[in-house]
Amino acid sequence: MLPIAKVGSWFDMKSYFLLIITAISMAFVTGYFALFLQGSYTATPQDVIEINHLKGSFQKKVNPMTIINFNSLYYSREQFQLLDPLYSLPTVKNLRAIRYSTKDDCFKSFKNLLNSRNFEKVWVWERYRCGWRKNLSSNFFLEPPFIHPSGKSYAFLAFESSTPGYKNKSWVLNHLPYFHVTELKSIKMALGDLGGIFGTLSDLDQEALQSIARGEGTILSDKYLFARLKYPKVFSILEYRIYSRSKLNDFLKGSPYTLSNYQQGHTCFYKDGALCWDYNVRHIFTQANKGALSFLIGLIIIVTLVVRLLLVKIRNQKKEDDRRRLALQVLTHEFRTPVTSLLLTIEKMSKDYSKFDEATQEDLLRISSEVFRLQRLTETSRNYLKAAQNKKLIQFNYERVPSLNTFFDEFLGDYLMDYPNEFLLEPLNEDTSFCFDSYWLGTCLKNLVENALTHGSLPVAVRLNILDEKLFIEVEDQGEAPELELTELTKEFVKGNKSEGTGLGLNIVLKTIKEMGGELKLNTNPTRFTIIISDKKKKG
Numbered sequence: 457m458l459p460i461a462k463v464g465s466w467f468d469m470k471s472y473f474l475l476i477i478t479a480i481s482m483a484f485v486t487g488y489f490a491l492f493l494q495g496s497y498t499a500t501p502q503d504v505i506e507i508n509h510l511k512g513s514f515q516k517k518v519n520p521m522t523i524i525n526f527n528s529l530y531y532s533r534e535q536f537q538l539l540d541p542l543y544s545l546p547t548v549k550n551l552r553a554i555r556y557s558t559k560d561d562c563f564k565s566f567k568n569l570l571n572s573r574n575f576e577k578v579w580v581w582e583r584y585r586c587g588w589r590k591n592l593s594s595n596f597f598l599e600p601p602f603i604h605p606s607g608k609s610y611a612f613l614a615f616e617s618s619t620p621g622y623k624n625k626s627w628v629l630n631h632l633p634y635f636h637v638t639e640l641k642s643i644k645m646a647l648g649d650l651g652g653i654f655g656t657l658s659d660l661d662q663e664a665l666q667s668i669a670r671g672e673g674t675i676l677s678d679k680y681l682f683a684r685l686k687y688p689k690v691f692s693i694l695e696y697r698i699y700s701r702s703k704l705n706d707f708l709k710g711s712p713y714t715l716s717n718y719q720q721g722h723t724c725f726y727k728d729g730a731l732c733w734d735y736n737v738r739h740i741f742t743q744a745n746k747g748a749l750s751f752l753i754g755l756i757i758i759v760t761l762v763v764r765l766l767l768v769k770i771r772n773q774k775k776e777d778d779r780r781r782l783a784l785q786v787l788t789h790e791f792r793t794p795v796t797s798l799l800l801t802i803e804k805m806s807k808d809y810s811k812f813d814e815a816t817q818e819d820l821l822r823i824s825s826e827v828f829r830l831q832r833l834t835e836t837s838r839n840y841l842k843a844a845q846n847k848k849l850i851q852f853n854y855e856r857v858p859s860l861n862t863f864f865d866e867f868l869g870d871y872l873m874d875y876p877n878e879f880l881l882e883p884l885n886e887d888t889s890f891c892f893d894s895y896w897l898g899t900c901l902k903n904l905v906e907n908a909l910t911h912g913s914l915p916v917a918v919r920l921n922i923l924d925e926k927l928f929i930e931v932e933d934q935g936e937a938p939e940l941e942l943t944e945l946t947k948e949f950v951k952g953n954k955s956e957g958t959g960l961g962l963n964i965v966l967k968t969i970k971e972m973g974g975e976l977k978l979n980t981n982p983t984r985f986t987i988i989i990s991d992k993k994k995k996g
Contacts, residue, residue, distance in 0.1 A: 933983050
């Protein structure tokens with residue numbers, strides 16, 4: 457039976473391996489469908505023939521709603537301007553703010569109107585709206601120019617005025633050819649359906665109206681399809697068949713195509729003037745072979761399983777983290793009572809310290825040191841639990857040590873005494889102060905020293921060095937590191953051949969040093985671990 461740690465590792469490897477295979481599969485399938493659609497989404501001569509045949513069939517089988525000859529509606533060049541949205545723009549600046557259908561702002565900015573074309577008609581209207589003239593001639597709206605310099609037609613200015621006769625629906629219907637097409641929508645909202653061709657024009661947007669003014673062959677709007685009739689260029693006749701958009705959509709349902717307005721920069725199967733023919737979704741899947749579809753469905757199933765696997769794994773991992781945190785809380789709480797009791801006992805024994813022989817005194821000091829270490833460990837565990845709530849791995853307590861040489865000489869004093877000829881401390885040539893967390897740095901250094909003494913080859917040397925405001929601590933023995941790299945050697949539960957521990961020592965060292973913002977390096981032949989940390993106060 458596999459150990460729990462190895463089972464978890466095997467489960468992680470299996471999950472990640474499955475993720476990698478899924479990602480590669482998705483890449484291949486995406487590339488396949490992209491190439492498939494790209495290859496099949498270019499119109500061939502046969503496709504063009506089919507589309508032209510479809511267009512001819514539509515005109516034969518579907519009757520138009522009406523046929524419009526715009527030359528008969530707008531028979532002169534001046535009147536044809538009423539069909540073009542460009543002529544609804546003011547020809548003189550600063551005229552939009554003036555309401556030329558009312559008596560407000562009479563003769564305001566009148567100097568700007570003096571240079572306008574056909575000023576006589578502008579002058580007549582200005583006098584009429586301001587009350588200087590009582591009536592307009594019967595031909596006023598029937599003769600060019602039809603558009604005021606403000607961009608509105610004279611007929612629409614009259615409709616907006618307070619004169620009752622010009623708001624009469626019969627008057628409006630009789631003068632519809634003299635309104636600008638962009639004004640028909642407002643008239644329709646005020647008077648109701650206009651009927652006939654003007655009712656159709658009132659439903660068109662600016663883009664469709666501009667297309668009619670340019671005389672484009674086919675125009676598609678939300679409600680209508682305009683198909684221009686072809687005449688010899690000599691006659692210059694602008695005449696369109698108008699079809700219902702709903703009937704067009706019904707006709708195309710039985711075909712493999714859809715029709716829409718062409719948009720610059722968008723993919724289009726076949727560009728037909730201002731229109732774009734595309735395959736419908738049903739036809740695209742019909743073209744795809746069954747193997748590709750099966751592959752796609754299988755991929756979707758795999759992705760679903762992987763997502764479910766990850767969700768289960770995340771949920772289990774959260775439960776495991778909660779269990780570990782609870783275990784640490786229980787241990788921390790239970791440790792405090794015996795540690796406190798031991799501290800009181802040692803304090804009592806210290807009062808009789810002078811009565812003990814030298815060997816007993818030395819043992820008491822050693823026990824006292826270990827008990828204080830247990831106390832510090834208990835407090836550190838509590839800090840860790842608090843830091844975990846802030847999403848930090850370790851809560852550090854940085855303090856400035858006035859002398860590095862003194863600190864390391866005292867910290868490593870026991871090793872210097874126990875291994876007088878096999879353990880060496882090389883202090884700084886120039887002693888200095890440094891700011892770091894003495895407990896956690898000491899924990900890391902102790903792990904490395906004991907690892908070297910236990911698993912390495914003696915002698916062991918600890919060297920201190922300061923370079924670029926960073927502290928370098930080298931722990932070197934005369935052995936050779938295993939074939940594993942540092943990343944492998946510092947994984948949880950990875951142990952040397954002689955180790956009988958948990959294999960967590962180097963893993964703790966690496967994580968702690970990284971949390972400090974430092975580095976841990978490994979050199980071989982001989983084995984040398986190097987801790988590199990920065991002065992926290994100087995770093996800011």
